[in-house]
Amino acid sequence: MRYFTLTAQSDRVDLAELPQVGDSAVRMSRRQALLALAAAGGALAAGPLLGALVQGSDPADPTHQGMEPLPPRRWAMVIDLRRCDGCKKCTEACQAKHYLPPQQEWIKVYTLRDRTGAEFNMPRLCMHCEDAPCVRVCPVTATFVDRDGLVLVDQDKCIGCRLCMAACPYEARYFNWTEPKTRPPLPTKATPEFPSPQQRGTVGKCVLCVHNIKFGQLPYCLEACTMGAIYIGDLDADVATNGTETVRLSSFLSENNAIRLKEELNTKPRVWYIPGHGEDLEW
C-alpha cells in the first residue's frame, strides 16, 4: 500500500521530491527546512487519509475509484446447503467490511426446520431479482438496476417510505431506523455500490459486493465461507466458482436439483439453493 502517493491526477507528489534537509544541491534557510519538515509531516498525515479516499491502485479499497470496471456479467449466486454449517462467518464478514449496524444482516443465516424435523441452515441474501418487485414500487427511483443487472439503493435519493421493504418477498431489505453508530474509520463518500456509512432514514441491503466483483474480486461472504458453500457465477458465461472449485453453472444447478426461493412469485431471483441440510460438512 502506497500511503504517500496522492491521486493518479496531475498533482502527484512524491515524498522524494520534497527538498531534503541534507541535500547539497539545495541551499535552505532554517525556515525553509522547517517548512519542508512540516510539508513532509503533512504529507505523512494526509497520505493515509487522502490515500484511503482516492486510492485507485489498491484492489483492497472497496471504492475502487479511478479503476476501470470489467465488462458486465449476468451474475448469479449458488448456495450449497449441503455444506452450510450455520457458522455465520459470512454475516460477520459482510457486516464488518461494510460497517453495518449489528441488526442489519445483509446475508442472514436462518436455522430452519424442514417437514421431517431435520434442521438446516440457510443463508439468505438479496436475490437481485431480474424482475424485482422492490424496484417497481420505489416512488423516487432510489432503488435501481445497475449495468450488471444488480439491484442497488441510492441512499442520497431514498425518502424512507419502506414500500420496497413491503414488496420484497425475501425480507432482504433493512432500514436505518436510527443514526448508524458503525462507520468506516476514514471518511468515505458513500455510493450505491458501497453505501458506507449508511444513512439514517434510508434502506440498505446486500449489494452482491458489486464494488468487488466489478473489479475481479470475490464477494466478502464467499471469501469468508470456510465450507465453500457460497458460489458466484455468470449466467451467460455458464460458470461458477466458490473461490476454489470451478463448475459449469448449468450442469451444477441441474445435477444438484437447485431451486430458487419462492419461484412461484415470478421475481426471477438470481440466487439458487442446492437443497440439503449440511450433509457434506466434510469438504
Place this chain on the structure above:
Amino acid sequence: MRRNVLAACVLSISALALASLATPGPVAAVDPPPRLQFETEHRDDGTWMLRATLTRGGAVQSQETIEFLQRVDFFGERWVPVGTAVTDAAGIASRLYSPTSNGVQQLIARFAASDGTFDSDPFEITVSRAVPAIPQEPQVLPVVRAWAFPVGAAILVLVWLALAVIFLRAVIGVARPESAKATAIAPTREGPVESSPKQTSSME
C-alpha cells in the same frame, strides 16, 4: 583368465547399472508419457465436436476418461469442465460442446492418469453462434406495460382539465358584470345579521 571374466562381468553389470541410471525411468516398468492430441470440428448447428486422441508411446489408449475444459477469465484464470468422454478403440474421446457465449475460447483436454495429470495443448475456437444455457426469461405483460402510462396520463390530464373548467366556469361566470346586473329573483333579505341574543333565545 578367471580374473578377466570376473572383471568383464563386473564391468558389464556396472555398465548396465550405469545405463539403467542414465536412462530416464525404469526401462521395463515405466510407461512413456501420454500424449493428447486435440482437435475440434465445427458443426452446422453452431455446436462443436471435440475430439481428443490419447496415445502413450505411440500406442492408442482406449477405455480411458478424458476431461474437456474451457478456459474462462472469472475472478482469475479458471478452467471450467465442459464434460468427459471415454476413449474408444482408436483412442479417440469425443464430446459435443454447445458454447454458451460468443468470442474466442480456449479449450484443452485433460487426462488424469495414475502417474499424473496431462493436458493437451490449448486449442482456440471462435464462437459466433452461442446458445445461452440459462437464457433470460421474457418480460411479462409487455403490451399492458407499453400502454399503461400513456392511458393513465391521458385520464389524469382530462381530470385536471375538467376540474379547471368547472372552477373557472363558475368563478368567471359569477364574477362577470353582465351576469351580476340582471334582476334577482329571490326576495330581498331584510335586515343585517345580528348577534343579539334576544333573536336566538326565542329559538331554544
Place this chain on the structure above:
Amino acid sequence: MVATAAEFGEGAALRAAAFRPVQTPGRWFWPVFAALGALVAVAAAAYGYQLLAGLWVAGYGDAAFYGIYEANLVAFIGVSYGGALVSAVLRLTNARWRAPITRMAEAMALVSLVVGGSFAIIHLGRPERIWQLVTRPQAASPIVWDVIAISTYLAATLIFLYLPLIPDLAIARDRLGPSAGRLRRAFYRVTAVGWTATPAQRQRLNWSVGAIAILIIPLAITVHSVLAWAFSMTSRPGWHSTIFGPYFVIGALYSGVALVIVVVAAFRKAYRLEPYIGLPHFVSLARIMAVLGGVYLYFTFSEMLTTGYVRTREEASIVAVLLEGSFAPAFWGFMIAGILIPIALSLVPATRQVRYLVLAGVLAVVGMWLKRLLITLPTATAPLIGDVWGSVQFTWVAIVITLGATAAIPLGLMIIFRFVPILALDEMMEADSRELPQPVAEQPLGAEGVL
C-alpha cells in the same frame, strides 16, 4: 319534518345561527381552542424529536416496518369520505334534508384530508426529500399514484367546498356590516366574486356544483383505492388481496359518515343549532352508516373466509393470529363494538336518540381506526422466512402524534367556522323556496327531538 327556514321564523334567525361561530362563538371557544392547540403543538414537538432521533422512537423496527402511522394515514383520509358522501352523493340523490349539515361535512372532509395526508410525510424516514416525487417520480409506484390522487382529490374538495360557499360569502359580505374588520370585509368581498344571486349566476354556479359533485365521486373512490393498492400491490400475505380497493372505500365511507354524525352533534351542541339539525338528520345518517357497516362486515367475512378456507401457509398464519391468536381480542372487539353495536344502535327503535346515535358514531370511528391497525400490524410483523414474528411497540411519540392529529380536526373546523357560516344558508333557503320531499322521521322537531 325537515327544518326549513320558514318553519322557524324569518331568515334573520337562520342567519344569526349560521354566523354564530363567526361572531359570538361562546365562552367555551378559547379554552377549548387553547387545549386543542396545545395538543397539536406537543405533537409537533414530538415530530421534531422524531426527525432528529430517527423513526425508531415511533416504535418501528425491521420486523415491524409499518405500523401506527400507516394505519393513521388510511384512517384519517378515510374519515374524510363522510364529506364526499353527505355532500356529493346525497346532493345527486336529491336528499334535501342534508342541507343543514353539508357545510360541516365538507369542511370536515377538507380538514381530515389535510391531516391524513400529513401522515404520508410523518411516516417517511427522509421527509426533506419529498420534492423528489416531482423531480424523479416513478410512474409505476403506488406512492406516486397516491400523491397524484390525493392532491387531485384535495383540489376537488376545495372546489367543492368553495363553490357552494360563494352565496354564503356574499351574504356575509352584505350583512356583516361595520362590525367586521377591514381585512375580513375584503376577504368576503374577494371570495364572493361579485355574487348577487342573479339567475345567470345561479345557473352557472349550479352547473359547476353539479359537475364537481359528479366528478368527486370517482375521484374519491380512486383515492382510497390507490391507498389500498399501496398495500395490496405487494405479495405480503394479508395485504395481497383483490378486495382491498373496494374494502378500503367502504371502510372509509363507513367511518366518514360516523365522524359526520359525531362532528355535527358536537358543533350543533356547541353553537346551539338544534332548531335546524334534529333527530331525523341523525337517524338518516345513522341508517346510511348502518348499511355501509353491513357492507364492510360482508367484505371482512369474504376476506377471512377465502384466506382461511384455502389456508396457504403464509395467509393462514395471518388469519390465525387475527381470529384466534394475539390480535384476536382486538379483532373481535372491533367486530362487536365497532360494527355490530353501531349497526344495532342505528336501527333499533329503542335507541333512536341523538345520544345513542352519537355513541354509535364514536364507536364506529374508533373501531375503524383499530381495524386499520389490524390490517397493518399482523402483516408487517409476520415472518416471510422462518417463524419469528416481529413485536409491536406503541411509544409516546407515536401516541402523542396520533392524538395531536385527532385534535387537529376539531381545531381546524373551529378555525374554519370563524370565517365561514356553519350552515349552508343559501342552500337551506333555496330548499325552503321549493317543494321538498320530506325525509322519514317519526318524531316532529320540538322539545322531544332536541338533545
